Amino acid sequence: MLKPVTVENALNMTNRLFIDVRSPSEFAEATIPGAINIPILDDYERAKVGTVYRKDSKEDATTVGLDFVASKLTGIYERIKYYSDIYDSIIIFCWRGGMRSKSVCNFLNMMSISNTYQLAGGYKAYRKHVVDFIDHSIEKYKFIMIHGLTGVGKTHILELLHQYGQPVLDLERLAQNSGSVFGDIVFEGSPPTQKNFEAFIFDNLSKLCNNYVFVESESKRIGGVHVPESLYTRMLSGAHVLIETSLQNRVDIILSDYVNQLAHKNEKIIAAIQNLNKRLGNDVVADLVHRVKAKEYTYVIEYLIEYYYDPLYKYSIEKYRPYDLTIEYENIEEVVPKLEHFVTYI
Template sequence: MRQNFINIEQAIKLPNTIFIDVRSENEFLEANIPGSINIPILNNEERSEVGRVYRQKTIEEAKILGLRYASCKLEQIYSKVLKLKKEYENIILYCWRGGMRSKSICNVLTTLQVKNVYRLSGGYKAYRKFVINYIQNHVKDFKFVVLHGLTGVGKTIIIDKLEEDNISVLNLEKLAKNSGSVFGDLLFEGKSPSQKQFESLLFNDLYYNDKKYVVVESESKRIGSINVPDSIMKSMKKGYHILIKTSLQNRIINIYSDYIKEDCKIDEKLIKCIKHLNKRLGNKNVEILISRIQSGDYEFVIEFLIKNYYDPLYKYSIDKIDRTDLTIDYNKINDAVDKIKDFIFSKNLDEGSK
């Protein structure tokens, strides 16, 4: 029976396409092709049992058991695919290596004459190899514009505003779901992605970007549990560097807006984080900060942390910047946004496309 094989480079260029990951739920959650949906042919427990039979008995017995588990799902899978076909022109099935699992589903759908169904050659493993190759060898095609500044100067706010104005940005903290500090988890809901998934999201943001540059916030190699790829770090170092400054009061306002403004459970979260600073700040100061949080005096807490934790911690990295191509000391944050846009246009970074 003829199947429509497709390689990953062809697949990601197809219009109006949905990827279906037929691996188990745990495999999908650990790492997947961004935007794909999970329709397991074997669920977590079934996959584990088939693997056990494969190891302890025979390949034939494992295949028979796999067929038994899969056969009862075929009607449901077919029904889901028909619904997806109403929205998507092309459907691409993948498993770990493009083997038995995706092959079996593709055979069924081809027999039932579902059009434009493809089997991804090499599966997720081939996709992963493509992502790694792109990050290692093509990140250098972009010119990086790196924003530096002490905590609270509004780098993330500026990145968001630039993106709204159709300026090309790469928000590493958003992709990692962590802002990289002891309070790093507070800004984002849900768990951080795995390293593999982070790199896939990073790949997506760059591969589908038709600009020749990206604006990015200065980061250390590690953001929470995520490691920023070496190629990104090297490109950041070679890029343009903009230092952002503003008043202490503006920094307090920015941090309040980011971390506290709309979170009804912020007290509990802040206190949990503050307790991790006993060694650095001392027990007495931590007790004072907890008391101020409980009384709603967030400005005191923010100012204290800026002066006694963040600035001493990060000032050294600011001083280590090799060169600064532009320094912006703003009163209103929109002025900083406009000056960065002017800088991009003055360097002709926005002309043409890749």
């Protein structure tokens, strides 16, 4: 018997797994965080079925689809059976709770896998849930935005806050981009699509128990994605904290983030520096590239801080004055207790 479940109820289930039975390209474009892809049709097969549906009939398209699926049934059963023994609930979904997820659920029920559910409305219903949350539920959160010049360790502070059990929204991590000209060097893998980025934001915020959350100061665009307007507006209306530290600390943090663990990515670092020709001039860029090749990283970082980053971001730092709190540290571990104390007064 088919067991439909709403998005809200599915998200509240414990020890559950979402299985996306759409094609690989649909899965890559947008899915539910944590879902795995067990497609019943690959991209070619899905396109072929769609063509038959448009040119011939629904019945002919169904026949073509069944021919494609028949040889996969054993593999689909074995994979889902494996997960059904691990998870209490398996939630199957397609685009809008149609034939693909329904047929898989019926097949699994026939094979006596009883802890499977069909997501009512499919991914389309989940997407609407995400958009509604971001548009209307974001107002319940008080954002504490952490500002500071490049290298002060804003991301590290968010990581420390998270370790201490404080609520954090790390947008750079979710976007797989650390901002700046070197934004894609730190992270591995492909950055998310806009829909997946928004799903990550929803997934992060909806799990918080607090009504406040720490976030790093960001522009509206982070790499290839943008912060939703309602979220960005709410961030700006929150509390603003300025972090300051010595130049040496800033250099050390950047060395740790970009070089000490990433020396094998010299070519990516060089390519990023070469994008600065218009701002710094060909001669300066050529010299910086030479120094990267010679592993003179400290010189390169200090130069970029003084002549590129600080002048570039000075305006964005100044426009939020006066800050609700300014923290100047020597040891970054000093920052978290001060922020924890601060939130008791907001």
